[in-house]
Amino acid sequence: MSDKVESDPTAEVVSEEALKKAEEYIEEEEGAANRLSGWLGIFLSTTAVAMSLFHLYAAYSIVPTQTLRPIHVGFVLFLCFLIFPVSKHFRHRIMWWDWIAALMSIAIVVYLIVGGDDFTDRNTRPNPWDIFFGVSLILMVLEAMRRTIGWILPAISICFLLYAFLGPYLPHPWTHKGYEIGRLVGFMYMTLEGIYGVAVDVSSSLIILFTIFGAFLQFSGAGKFYIDFSFSAMGGKPAGAGRTVVLASFLLGGPSGSGVATTVTLGSVAWPMLAKVGYERNAAGGLLAAGGLGAIISPPVMGAAAFIIAEFLKISYLDVLLMAVIPTCLFYLALFLMVEIDVRKYGMSNTIIKKVDTVWNLTRHYWFHFLSLISIVAFMMMGFSPVMSVFWATIVSFLTSFLRADSAMISYDLFRGKGKASEHIFQSRLVQALRAGSVGMLNVGATCAGAGIIVGVVTMTGLGLKFSGIVIDYAGGSLLLTAIYTALVVWIIGLAVPVTASYIICAVITAPALIKLGVPDFAAHMFIFYYAVLSEVSPPTALSPFAASAITGGDPYKTTLQCWKYTIPAFLVPFIFVLDPSGQSLLLMGTTEALAKANWLHIAQITFTAATGIFALAVGFQGWLIVRASLLERVLLIFAGFMLVYPGPISNSVGYAMVVLALASQWMRRKKTAVAA
Template sequence: MKDPDTTAEKVGLSEAVSATALQKAEEYIEQEEGAANKLKGWLATFVTLAAVAMSVFHLYTAYAIVPTQTLRPVHVAFVLALCFMVFPVAQRWRHRIMWWDWIAAALAIASVYYLIQGGDDMMDRNTSPLPWDVAFGVVMIALILEAMRRTAGWIMPFICCLFLAYALGGEYLPAPWTHKGYEVDRLVGFMYMTLEGVFGSAVDVSSSLIILFTIFGAFLQYSGAGKFYIDFSFSAMGGKPTGAGRTVVLASFLLGGPSGSGVATTVTLGSVAYPMLAKVGYEKNAAGGLLAAGGLGAIISPPVLGAAAFLIAEFLKISYLDVLLMACIPTLLFYFALFLMVEIDARKFGMHETTFEKVDTVWNLTKKYWFHFLSLVSIIVFMLWGFSPVLSVFWATVVSVATSFLRSDTALIPRDFFRGPGLARRFLQTPFMKAMEGGSIGVLNVAATCAGAGLIVGVVTLTGLGLKFSSIVIAYAGGSLLLTAIFTSLVVWIIGLAVPVTASYIICAVIAAPALTKLGVPEFAAHMFIFYYAVLSEVSPPTALSPFAAAAITGGDPYKTTMQCWKYTVPAFLVPFMFVLDPSGQGLLLMGSTKALANANWWSIAEVTITCAIGIAALAAGFQGWALRRATTFERVMLIVAGFLLAYPGWVADVAGIVLVVIALAMQVLRPQLQPA
């Protein structure tokens, strides 16, 4: 880092990040969410109405009963049709809808209509489909692959094609990968005409939960909740040497909770927080790394988490409240690690105090906008009252809409709306309608990925690939749980280099989780282990979109920013090993459910949490080279080794780790007497 005493003069930053930097950061959001068209005129109105219709349909299905055989295909029809209208086939045709886009959208609707009108008879003949069944099924699969390509690039469609090729040509593969192979008719029938392929568990979650949470997040954003969370964090944390870093950590938690998007949280926060970080002495790459690390926490922060969290509930057949419960302690430990790194930064680099202009006091902000906190916790409150996750987010959305009218500056429909001409046109421009549109548009990339992931899950189910893969991993690990966990984390990490978190989790949940469960790891611990390592895809090149977006804002080097982000997050990423290597570590997940927690040993949970926190602190000090004061190389090695030992459950490793921490700290305390300056 640069000399903090001259940082402000050398940087010469304005209080706003340049438009060029923000535009470049938006490009990374487009890499994650697709490069959307910006339409005008009647085309923009048509797309808005279609997106609003999608939101209305899903809000209706949250409250009414719609058969699964109807809900999932209609959801996919909406997603595909909007994908072809919102995302261009190539950059040269951006900001317009071409004739082939209309044809693709019409074919998506036709394929779903054909499936629904076929009823139960259609599903019953999936093993011997008719020629028209196969034709529409092939069209549906091709459209899903193209929608994924438009929203997320070539890699995910390519992986899906590899899985489909594996299903078709299994008899030609060497052992142990070989299987009998399937004809095109049989494969298409399974993928298109059952609830095990395209319309399987991933689309089930997308159509019943993810879409509702994106609508909820859109209403929060358009009612001004995001701005309030940032203002609140600035007022609460500003002024002290560690205030800048603490502000990023707190604001990323508050912003990330409802959004669940790492890149969006990084860009939203970075555009206003980077000048503050630069003032107190953060170098460009370090500031970008901290912003990206904070954004990464959005994917693991209740109440929304990332889209993969909804899939965990579906795969494990548990309530979403149980997933939130499991995420509580790991999330606290993640932000504890970030707070430690921020505190060490302030001492290590001698950051100075600086005064930030506060928009208002914490008390005044809370008094004016307290209802935004109500929106944030209402989902959990409704679930604790016994509502299903679907109804909980539905009523939380109602609460968000209703409370927005408590103040004129947050009202989703302006109070003077009914005055003046052009009522219908002005209604389309209200924050309420923009939130309804944004909720549907925001889910398109995830929903398209879920539909494509259905192809992968279908192949794994049809061919038994998951059991074969787990047997191979266990064989390579020699039956060792530790090696199996390491190999599994590497598999998840490698897959995560190429695909988003949601896709990475789905692929690894069906092919890698069985390896852990075969060795006695509970299913909930295995899936949470995979989820947390899938999150690493956000900070791992070449798809490290959060650090790259942060680097665009700070003007730093993307890869150096990525390494700084790893420095901030690596202590917390040893936590998943604790809850798969030993039963006591499952206390970090609060035993996986409310029922198990009722009979749990709370002392054991507290013990493993404190041990993990000490391990994280040791790793933070070791990687930063600073504990009570600057650490020597020997002290750093001891602290890092201690951190790894404390991450491995068992009293021998814990005692050894704590002894090393005590020795390292004692050496720092005694050093001035032994080595006087």
């Protein structure tokens, strides 16, 4: 495959400094890891590979939940303390306190497992050793989060712990009976409801397996193929540059589920192309970040929060993928509309990007990468569980990689008897993928363990019901206002914490408010999920736009505003499936059983209305369609977009009428311009 787009040699090139700065934003999301060589590097790599192999074994064999979750957290903590330094001052070396913390994480797990049933039975009256290890676990989880994702989520977790202790001293309606340290530790450490609760269950059984699968795709060359395929499929037209970014972000982001990584990977290749066709720096960065954002909401992997949705709702992951299909299509429709308008807005009509290669040649040589991508859904539809589906999809990715020498996970030289077998295996892409699969999810694993503290406090104190009652009271019982308040709460929390943590926190404290007003639980959770995703593009944690601006050389905050412009039409869609029962059709009724009884004509109608609303908002926010939109046309289209995303025959009729008026005005102005010319 070609390494880059064929373009004018005068096109800009992404500098090493820009890529280094962009990598810093990835580190901000995933933690600033040590880079160690020698025996320490081998030891950490071996441990990470062992962690991946253990979880692959647990997917195929039977490992009791009471064993799997603590071992998973033990692996996460052990590697976190050795890979991520206590501060940047101590980077690229392991200090004595790191070893103590790492060994303590093992001791905590050993003490729990050796304790057996007696250990869990005394969770309401823990002994001094139970309290010691339990307090140590809580402190270590807080420190692991601080090292991997920063201090904000640990600070929030501490606030929740203080809420559990200080309940009797708080004003109404926040008061509760309060809990002593022993009772709190017993719940958090000695049951499967606190730290080892739902979030860690999903992290240990699904998230790490999907991370390993994504690493297998990446190291087998699938990521590069998806980018080249997008260049070939979308090149040769004036809108080819923007279309390429949109399609590549979907293909590349779907398996990764990481917005920042997708933005940086794609941006390093696509920015010179975007610059050549006329995108200014901030607009190009906004488009790249918007494409990366799509990775978090795109099947078949989506973000880590999607797995937790399935666990919270007690539905299959296939149902979550099903619910995401139409909203994902609408999201990318918004991006495609935006880049089509960009052609007119930035005068790109005479600039065409050459293709890398023909679609046929790329597909003929690397078709098996598509097989790896769709195999997960295929296995699920065959009746496999999500865990077994991703396990076998990983096996498929591994086996099909050998169809070409340049994608083989183990060098062909091993089978030809050239060189030492141990060197081939240790340096192989297989080992690199297994290592990356574990290391790549440490920040998520630490986040899920920390989220268990928050969920545990909410469960013990009944905070979720209290908070939902307060929100409903402020909204006066109005579903629209409750939805707006909920979206604002999710967005505000998302300003400080990553997507997964934002979703978990809001799912337990805000979802009850929507559900109490009659919104189905699956619609409420998907609504919260989509607004939690906004944390990826919301300062001060707007990591995707900031990483994109580092590549393009644009202003971080202007790039963030451009990203919002590209994505906001699609992010008004969640209101459709919350405000009216008919809007739940966009989620394909939530389950495969409900879908079988669904009215497809009604689903098509709601989808068309949502698509028209997105079109109106895209044109209104961009200010272009056939010609530059007047102020009146922009107001008409933006107002029409809001009316179309609010379910109801009257609001939809008014919205359609305004779209027709704006389009008629555009057409008449175009004719006048043509006559004058």
